[in-house]
Amino acid sequence: MAFGCYVAICYPQKYSSILTSARTGRIGLAALCRCALPTVPPFVELKGLPFCQSHVPSHAYCLHLDPIKLVCADITFNNWYGFASASLFLTLVRILAFMPCILIARAILSIASQREHLKL
Template structure:
């Protein structure tokens, strides 16, 4: 009976890890980076709201990007600093699931917003005369809601089965926060559905978004090449540079972390932790 009770208690508590030997050194730059990120996003939200000149379609996507970025990073930040500052390494299962929901939902939502921003650049460059009539505030609002619902609804079948999995072996997470890829590796049950569904979800959603971004940029480049003046071509391309950088910053670490979890399960824990922090 005592063994059973102990198992039940342990199954609801997990322990996060990270760079324990470097916690005091990396906590300061991590803290500064998060503060800069939050202040930057809050500044974007404030400026777009208060400046009437920015009440245009292309600027409505920036608050969406800021909100999804904070929605993905704030749940991570809270538990990350509890580990870095040696406050507590424990996390309850229910909190872990909520954290996973926010992280994965908003990462997919951010991908969708980046696709919407690509379509915005496509319409602005390829169909400038119809830009204001196509991308109305009402349509942009619908795009934002659809992106959030698509990501949130697809997360439910992935996270709901976790409540029925027994975690009878290790309860030590390989990151400072909870990820679905990490959690299912600790379950003592048949996790084939979660593994396959998670892989299909990442492949389908990100592939659709990436394909849409690539196709849009093909049409953008073809349209730019038809511009007669060299200055005009540079001006058109310059409006896309920052967006391309954001796409790379989101996709490269996310895809890299997913690949490591699926195809390099037995690699060094340091690699998993390093990619997760990035």
């Protein structure tokens, strides 16, 4: 969405040629992958760990912390992965969200005359 706003403000005549439906689909797919892919490694690593107790969670829906409580091995990877991925992805999302805002502000401030400022 921020990319669309950036293109609409900085390149209004080229908006439809820059933001095509294929590019919009790729942006949506990238957003989906950014949400889904970080959840895979803890579950893959959890599958190979030995369990001391039963494999049955305490309730009908299975959260990641329920099977972790049943593991007998070292779960340091899961702890550090959760912290590192949350920190990395939150930082990355903030950077990607504020980058178009910075570019829009730079484009507006680079306008030369007062008359051009009033057009916006």
